[in-house]
Amino acid sequence: MKSYLSGNPEIRLALNEDLSIGRGGGSIYDYRSSSGSGAVVLDDCNFHESVRLDSFDMDRTLALVPPDGEFPVMNYRMTQEFKPPFRINCLIEEAGQLKAEVIIKVRAEFPSNITANTVVVQMPVPKYTARASFELEPGAVGQRTDFKESNKKLEWGLKKIVGGSEHTLRAKLTFSQESHANITKEAGPVSMTFTIPMYNVSRLQVKYLQIAKKSSSYNPYRWVRYVTQANSYVARI
Known part of the structure; x- marks a missing residue:
């Protein structure tokens, strides 16, 4: 939370009603419960020292x-x-004595009203790879490809991916020596980095945020923003 409100007003913040919390250890501000099972299940949690839990159980x-x-x-x-937000399929086929073809498919497993931004897919290739040429889908927009020769990696950048969509990259590799x-x-794994605004893998949500006592001295603006980020989402070939 970011708060710059004057007058120290009380804030009330509501989470999922079907939230269930299991037993766990930690600091004196840990909350522990053995109650029921909900759609959102946390192992344990802890709160800032300013938080009161008077009605949290209810x-x-x-x-x-x-x-x-x-x-x-x-x-x-x-x-x-x-459920991971993306499904990755990768296929490598030899295409001759010193050649191979790589096919990478990425499918967004989240709703179509959500969009992932700044997606980067990387895949290490054999160390004896000399060149790589790429083929994108017809009409592909906002995509780039690169062969990082220094560390022998294929890189595929997508400006955005809409939920439910699938994208394919084909790469033709040329080797400097025959593989034995x-x-x-000798290739992979495939890794991804991405940002998905307004998407939360845990499904924990803020249902509402209220300021208990408003003041004429300020005009508060309230908003809730969810962001899922991944720096090392990895899929084995």
């Missing part, structure tokens, strides 16, 4: 008088399986 709301500036209201941990091993063992 309606999953937090009350706090926020300090000035930026601070974490809540930290949480979850280890249950979740399985090429697939």
Whole structure:
């Protein structure tokens, strides 16, 4: 939360009503519960020292008088399986004595009203790769390709990916020597970096944010923004 409100007003913040929290350890501000199972299940969580949990058990709301500036209201941990936002398929086929073809397909597994930005796909290729040429889908816009010769990696950049869409890259590799091993063992894994605004893998959400007592001395602006970022999303070939 970022707060620059004058007069130290109380803030009420509501989370998912179907939130369930399992047992966990930690600081004195840890919240522990053994109650039921909800659609959103956290292993454990802890709160900023300004947060009051008077009605948290009843309606999953937090009350706090926020300090000035930026601070974490809540930290949480979850280890249950979740659906990754992307599905990656990769195929490598030999195309001659000193050649091979790589096909990478990326499918967005999130709703069509959400868009991922600044997506970069990278794939290490055999160290004896001398050149790489690329083929994008017909009509592809906002995409770039590059062969990083210094570290022998293919790089595919996509300005944006709309949920539900699928994109394909074909790369033709030329080797400086004949391979005496399985090429697939010398290539990969495929990795991605991306940012997805207004998307939350854990499904934990802020239902509303209220200022308990408004003042004529300021005009507050309230907004909630979700961002999912990945710096090392990896898929094995």
